[in-house]
Amino acid sequence: DQQVKQNSPSLSVQEGRISILNCDYTNSMFDYFLWYKKYPAEGPTFLISISSIKDKNEDGRFTVFLNKSAKHLSLHIVPSQPGDSAVYFCAASSLNDYKLSFGAGTTVTVRA
């Protein structure tokens, strides 16, 4: 049962434009959300997170938005750069749980 869903398997964006990645979740107990970035043949690296007490968290070019009522979060990358080309995973957990549930990932390609 997929509790975290990334319905767009891929996204192509021009360099300098905004990349918007979407993620939906079904478990209402989730209250902590993360985004990871993964290059081929490497482990995922932590990018940014947000807890359910906030609806926005920003770190440089990366901003995560959380809409709890819609059980939806998104990652905005502005401006997109060629080095941003990677697979992005959305993940979620509840604060008292040791485990993260991951989405299937979205492959972002930034075109020059």
Place this chain on the structure above:
Amino acid sequence: SQTIHQWPATLVQPVGSPLSLECTVEGTSNPNLYWYRQAAGRGLQLLFYSVGIGQISSEVPQNLSASRPQDRQFILSSKKLLLSDSGFYLCALGLSSGNTIYFGEGSWLTVV
């Protein structure tokens, strides 16, 4: 800061052969440890997690097993590999103070 060492980085094994992937972590004590797998074209699947020495929880029934003989050592094993065991295996650690987990560089397993 914590580091994760995972080896071997790549492995080609025949069907029916045993498997041992090792993971050691540094820079932290009593971490939560995880084994994830990313099959080709798929997301991250949690296989095992451990909250302490000798404590292993299995998430997915399979012919793999995990052990934690020391606080900072986590081992993934199989007595007889199947073709379907091929994939990218990731060791990860989580700190007791938060929900973010950090991944190692991964091990590519190809079962032939």
